[in-house]
Amino acid sequence: MRYGFVIDQDRCIGCHACTVACKEENQVPVGVFRTWVKYVEKGVFPNTRRHFGVLRCNHCDDAPCVEICPTRALYRRSDGIVDFDGNRCIGCKSCMQACPYDALYIDPNSNTAAKCNYCAHRVEVNLEPACVIVCPTRAIIPGDLDNPASLISQIVATEKVSVRKPQKGTEPKLFYKGVEGDLLQPTRLQQQANYFWSDRQESDNQILAASGIGNPANNEPRGHDWAGNSTREIYDVAHGMPWGWRISAYLWTKSIAAGALFVPAFLLRWFPFSPLMTVLMPAIALAALAVTMLLLITDLKRPDRFFYLLTKPNFKSWLVLGSYILMGYGALVALWLLEGLTGGTVSDVVCWLAIVFGIGSACYSAFLFAQAKGRDLWQSQMFFWHLLVHAVIAGDAVLMLTAIWTRSSRAVALFGSAVLGIFCIISLAMILAEISLPHVSEDVALAIGSLTSGALSGRFWLLAIGLGLVLPIVLTALAWSRIVPPGVIGIAAAFALAGVWWFEDLWVKAGQIVPLS
Numbered sequence: 001m002r003y004g005f006v007i008d009q010d011r012c013i014g015c016h017a018c019t020v021a022c023k024e025e026n027q028v029p030v031g032v033f034r035t036w037v038k039y040v041e042k043g044v045f046p047n048t049r050r051h052f053g054v055l056r057c058n059h060c061d062d063a064p065c066v067e068i069c070p071t072r073a074l075y076r077r078s079d080g081i082v083d084f085d086g087n088r089c090i091g092c093k094s095c096m097q098a099c100p101y102d103a104l105y106i107d108p109n110s111n112t113a114a115k116c117n118y119c120a121h122r123v124e125v126n127l128e129p130a131c132v133i134v135c136p137t138r139a140i141i142p143g144d145l146d147n148p149a150s151l152i153s154q155i156v157a158t159e160k161v162s163v164r165k166p167q168k169g170t171e172p173k174l175f176y177k178g179v180e181g182d183l184l185q186p187t188r189l190q191q192q193a194n195y196f197w198s199d200r201q202e203s204d205n206q207i208l209a210a211s212g213i214g215n216p217a218n219n220e221p222r223g224h225d226w227a228g229n230s231t232r233e234i235y236d237v238a239h240g241m242p243w244g245w246r247i248s249a250y251l252w253t254k255s256i257a258a259g260a261l262f263v264p265a266f267l268l269r270w271f272p273f274s275p276l277m278t279v280l281m282p283a284i285a286l287a288a289l290a291v292t293m294l295l296l297i298t299d300l301k302r303p304d305r306f307f308y309l310l311t312k313p314n315f316k317s318w319l320v321l322g323s324y325i326l327m328g329y330g331a332l333v334a335l336w337l338l339e340g341l342t343g344g345t346v347s348d349v350v351c352w353l354a355i356v357f358g359i360g361s362a363c364y365s366a367f368l369f370a371q372a373k374g375r376d377l378w379q380s381q382m383f384f385w386h387l388l389v390h391a392v393i394a395g396d397a398v399l400m401l402t403a404i405w406t407r408s409s410r411a412v413a414l415f416g417s418a419v420l421g422i423f424c425i426i427s428l429a430m431i432l433a434e435i436s437l438p439h440v441s442e443d444v445a446l447a448i449g450s451l452t453s454g455a456l457s458g459r460f461w462l463l464a465i466g467l468g469l470v471l472p473i474v475l476t477a478l479a480w481s482r483i484v485p486p487g488v489i490g491i492a493a494a495f496a497l498a499g500v501w502w503f504e505d506l507w508v509k510a511g512q513i514v515p516l517s
Contacts, residue, residue, distance in 0.1 A: 002061070002080035002145045003118055004173030006155050007054045009180070011139035014039060014052035018131035018140060025119060025130035031238070032105040034116040035131055038517070039235035040183055050234075053183035054140070055517055057082060057103035057116040058164065058172030064373040065095040065104060070319040071305075071312040073113065080145075080173060081120050086112040090308050091301025093242040094319055097372035100168045102239045102517035111301035118142075145173060167441075168373055182231040186515040187442055189233040241512040246299040248505035250292055252394070254326075255362060255387070255500055257288035259395020261333055262358030263419075265351045267399075267412065276399075276408040278340030284398055286333045289361075293326065318368035325364050329357040362391035369511075376443035377511040382434055386507075389427045390500045396420050397493040404490045417489040420496055421476035428469045431503070447510045454513075460506055468499015 014037050022028060022035045035056040041048050059082045066074045066082065073088035074095055089112035096104045096113070104115045119129035127133075132140045143152035152175075155161065161175040164184045182188050264277045297306045313320045332354045339346050366384035373379070400416040402408075435452055439445040451460045475492035479485075 001078070001147075002173060003123065003142065004059060004080065004145045004152060004156075004175065005056075006141040006152050006161065006175045006177055007179075008139045008141065008177045009052060009054070009183075010178035011137040012037075012052045012054060013137055013139075014050070015136065017134045017136060018054060021130040021134040022116070025122075028114075029108050032107065032114075033237050034105075034114070036237045037235075038183060038233070038237075040180065040189060041232045041234050042180070042182075042230060044230070051180035051183060053176075053179060055101070055103075056174065057099075057118075058101050058170065058174040059116075059118060061171035061173065062169060064098040064100070064168075064170060064371065067316050068094045068098040068319070068368075068371040070094070070314055070317040070323075071308045072314045077120070079123070081118040081123070082115075083117045083120050084114060086110055086114065088308065088312055089113050089302065090305045092299070092319060093301070094317070094368070094372065096242040097374055097378075097512075100165045100170065100374040100516060101172075102374075102515075106242075106301055170373070180231075186233075186517055187446060189231050191233055191515070195235045236517070239515070239517060241509070243299075243508055243512065245505070246295045248501070248508045250295040250299070251365060251387070251390075251504040251508070252501045253288045253292045253295065254365070255390045255394040255504075256398055256497075257285050257292055257333075258329070258358040258362035259391040259393070260285035260288060260398050261329075261336065261395070262355045262362075263392060263395035263399055265355045265358070267415070268346070268351060274408060275340070276403055276406065276412065278346055279337065280402055280406065280408075281399060282333050282337040282340060284402065286330070286337060289326065289330050289333060296323075318364055318371055322361075322364040322368060325357060325360045329354075329361045332357055358391070359388065363387045372511075374516050375511040376441045376514070377447035377507070379440075380434065380444075382430060383507075386427070386430060386434075386503075389423055389430065390504065392423045393420065393427065393496050394500050396423065397497040400493040401490060401497075404487075404493075413489060417476045417479060417492065420489075420493060421473055421480075424469045424473045424476075424496055424499075428465070428473070431465070431469075443514045446514050450510050450513045451506060456506055456510060456513075459502065464499055464502040464506055467495050468502050469496070472496040472499070 016037050018035050019033060019037060026034060028034055035054065038053040038055055039050060040053070041050050043049055059080060061080070063074070063076055063082045066076055070092060071088045071090055073086070074082065074084050076082050091106060091111050091113065093106065093113070104113050106112070107114045122129060128142055132142050141152050141155065143150040145153055145156065147153055155177065156175055159177055161177050162179055162181070162184060163172045163175055176184065260281050264281045268277060297303045300306055309320055309323050315321065332350060336346055336350055336354060339350065363384050366387055369375070369378035369383060396416050396419045400413050400420065403410070403413040403416070435448050439448060450456045472492040472495050475488050479489045479492070
């Protein structure tokens with residue numbers, strides 16, 4: 001048994017009865033939606049036509065939200081319905097990033113994720129979903145796709161139907177009959193700063209401003225044309241950026257925490273043990289790791305449930321696996337610090353394990369972001385290497401700044417400046433390759449475009465590239481050539497460390513700029 005929907009858009013009149021019925025049946029709060037109707041218009045006045053699209057959860061057979069959910073709050077039932085358990089949800093919002101269809105939201109009353117669940121409580125007593133029974137034109141057809149005698153199965157087998165984003169491989173079970181094709185491809189719509197009968201919500205306006213799609217500050221419906229299309233989006237519901245500055249900060253502090261230990265672990269092969277290596281650096285790593293964990297917890301909508309990551313874990317989710325990696329790394333950092341405080345040396349076993357867990361701590365986020373299948377930019381196979389290089393830059397920069405500040409080892413600071421210059425060159429080459437090579441999808445091209453020529457481009461080129469990479473490269477080269485005083489390497493380290501933050505913050509923003517629905 002596999003329950004699904006067919007929505008006959010030839011019958012839909014855009015009355016919003018399904019939206020209202022869903023809200024009433026499931027007590028959905030104001031401002032969020034489990035099902036909604038999107039409007040687009042085509043043509044030029046007076047020869048125009050309006051089209052409607054009913055959007056909701058697709059109840060995918062291979063649901064990415066189920067895979068990424070760290071506490072199994074989302075699950076696929078035996079009848080094919082993708083349901084949720086609000087009592088297990090920690091409000092991490094990762095499911096919202098994983099869903100390519102914008103189907104999930106955070107309930108403002110419970111601060112947990114929610115979505116269309118096919119009115120499972122009605123289905124269990126042989127009733128149809130609320131949206132189906134109120135539709136005045138019978139545009140919504142539910143049923144068992146595995147039953148060849150069912151109406152939905154016959155329509156899917158004999159009629160021309162479409163699904164949203166089949167390239168994602170999620171196997172959606174929401175089929176559209178007679179839908180205007182542009183409705184299913186949000187990046188091909190002209191976005192406007194205002195709707196035809198209402199203003200956009202602030203969360204959507206922030207995305208418009210960041211992407212350069214519209215100009216809400218001046219109330220100018222610029223209607224950015226993604227692909228030379230005249231189809232205009234004239235009504236939709238708000239979908240903001242689920243992940244904000246805390247996620248960017250978490251990536252940054254995690255780079256510092258990881259690099260602050262595995263960089264000294266490598267350098268111990270060339271430099272003798274000293275309090276800088278055995279006490280100060282692990283103390284900095286431990287502090288950065290504590291801040292990282294604090295950022296992760298405070299970003300949850302239900303921080304009181306953070307321990308569910310340990311008591312109700314989904315080991316397919318990299319949010320869970322990453323938490324265990326961070327805890328293992330934290331234990332090694334504490335052991336390193338303890339050995340440094342008591343004996344002044346660090347055993348080879350601890351040293352090598354710190355390297356392994358440090359790299360794991362720095363880079364596991366690449367796999368977590370890859371599970372966010374709704375965001376094409378984050379599927380980049382180079383993101384793993386970006387994070388690794390960022391950890392080396394961050395750890396090396398902190399080591400240099402600490403050595404300079406404490407005046408404990410001029411040799412370490414000078415050697416570190418060479419490492420910094422080399423890895424800044426590597427990072428610059430990787431970023432230029434990332435933005436220059438052919439992009440795997442239109443969504444990636446649009447996200448990269450927001451960095452290179454859109455509203456994020458000023459910060460990208462000036463801060464992340466210019467001050468964060470090019471300036472440290474130049475300063476370290478000049479310092480080694482003795483053209484400038486050796487003290488400028490501290491300035492290079494500070495800007496390189498800031499450059500890691502600038503890039504990761506822009507990467508998180510750019511990934512969420514492209515509309516999903």
